[in-house]
Amino acid sequence: MMGTILSDAGTVRGKHTISAAVVGLLVFVLVFAFASQSHAKYASFVIDTTTDEILHSVNADTRNYPASLTKMMTLYLIFEALEKGTLNIADEMVVSHRAASRPPSRLGLRKGQTISVEDTILALVTKSANDVATVVAETLGGSERKFAQMMTAKAREIGMSRTTFRNASGLPHRGQLSTARDMATLGIRLYEDFPGRYEYFATRKFHWKGSTYSNHNKLLANYDGVDGIKTGYTRASGFNLVTAVERKGHRLIGVVFGGKTAKRRDAHMRTLLTRSFKKVNTAIDVAQAKEESAPVQEADYKPRGNPWAIQVGAYHNKGRAAKWAEVALGRVVDIVKGGQTKVFPLRNKRRTVYRARIIDLTKKEAYKACRSLKSRDMQCMVVKLQGPLKVAAR
Numbered sequence: 001m002m003g004t005i006l007s008d009a010g011t012v013r014g015k016h017t018i019s020a021a022v023v024g025l026l027v028f029v030l031v032f033a034f035a036s037q038s039h040a041k042y043a044s045f046v047i048d049t050t051t052d053e054i055l056h057s058v059n060a061d062t063r064n065y066p067a068s069l070t071k072m073m074t075l076y077l078i079f080e081a082l083e084k085g086t087l088n089i090a091d092e093m094v095v096s097h098r099a100a101s102r103p104p105s106r107l108g109l110r111k112g113q114t115i116s117v118e119d120t121i122l123a124l125v126t127k128s129a130n131d132v133a134t135v136v137a138e139t140l141g142g143s144e145r146k147f148a149q150m151m152t153a154k155a156r157e158i159g160m161s162r163t164t165f166r167n168a169s170g171l172p173h174r175g176q177l178s179t180a181r182d183m184a185t186l187g188i189r190l191y192e193d194f195p196g197r198y199e200y201f202a203t204r205k206f207h208w209k210g211s212t213y214s215n216h217n218k219l220l221a222n223y224d225g226v227d228g229i230k231t232g233y234t235r236a237s238g239f240n241l242v243t244a245v246e247r248k249g250h251r252l253i254g255v256v257f258g259g260k261t262a263k264r265r266d267a268h269m270r271t272l273l274t275r276s277f278k279k280v281n282t283a284i285d286v287a288q289a290k291e292e293s294a295p296v297q298e299a300d301y302k303p304r305g306n307p308w309a310i311q312v313g314a315y316h317n318k319g320r321a322a323k324w325a326e327v328a329l330g331r332v333v334d335i336v337k338g339g340q341t342k343v344f345p346l347r348n349k350r351r352t353v354y355r356a357r358i359i360d361l362t363k364k365e366a367y368k369a370c371r372s373l374k375s376r377d378m379q380c381m382v383v384k385l386q387g388p389l390k391v392a393a394r
Helices: 002-009 020-038 067-084 117-125 130-141 144-157 180-193 198-202 262-293 318-331 363-375
Strands: 043-048 053-058 092-094 114-116 205-208 211-214 226-234 238-247 250-259 298-301 308-315 340-347 352-361 381-384 389-392
Touching: 043 180, 043 262, 053 262, 067 117, 067 130, 067 144, 067 180, 067 226, 067 238, 092 117, 092 130, 114 117, 117 130, 117 198, 117 205, 130 144, 180 198, 180 226, 180 238, 180 250, 198 226, 238 262, 250 262, 308 318, 308 363, 318 340, 318 352, 318 363, 352 363, 363 381
Parallel strands: none
Antiparallel strands: 043 053, 043 250, 092 114, 205 211, 226 238, 238 250, 298 389, 308 352, 308 381, 340 352
């Protein structure tokens, strides 16, 4: 290849010879460009979001091309607009000429056509449609350039310190860069900030205008506990993936940048997650043994005001019970106005079980919130508290 480069660089239109200095400079530029564009940098990262423990990290802060992982931030800003009321889920977005001309992957939108906000979400999650990303950018930002500035500002706000966005889709741009750690942060924030919207990432098929589009994220179907989140690919980035998986009360976020093929990337992610869960399980066994051997620190609690509560689980680990009570409260915060979380220990001869509850609810709030949690595949039951009771000390 070097011989070809020298030969091609030594002649302009087959007639004029270039000086040796210019040839040398041109070779340097071409080789540098080739090396930087065709060899994606590998990076990987796994974090247990339940404990904030980093379970695996290789080149986690190396800046890489995010490709369609970019659309995670595009979706974040859609969800934020929905929460603020500046968008409604049934609103129609108008397709511009620029949006309709975006290269694949695309939905095939035409200029002047409209697409609903919910369909844009589903098209971004499953098809990873670049034309749809531009429609969103122009609707929310006025232009894709301004929307990219909004994306970068939001990245800084939520702790993505090494990420810069230049477009809404992830189409190649040398200034569009992120890291494995930053993308894990974004995955965590999507789940925690929008618990009622995050479930879109588990969508396996999207039906639109007579066509059906399957989710590019194959781990949804072949790795137990996966509920999202996004794939990405360009020639410069390689095959990227952010994956969220939940098992036995622990939620892991894994990130891979620079995979050689989609199949090898997915296999590598499965290996990283399986190894990480082994570490988690070992840590759980040690922590649980220590906690169960220690005396239970308790405080008296007597219901005041609203005596109704929701129980969302019973655990052998106090910290895990507290964590899941907080997660449940976050998912129904729009329903329960004065609710708070507490952990209620229940001792028997062998061990202590910690019951995770949201308390200080009215009867109406308790039943409505529990129905909402069940609709999101989170088990719960309504209980009426009668004191005095013991609660686990924080």
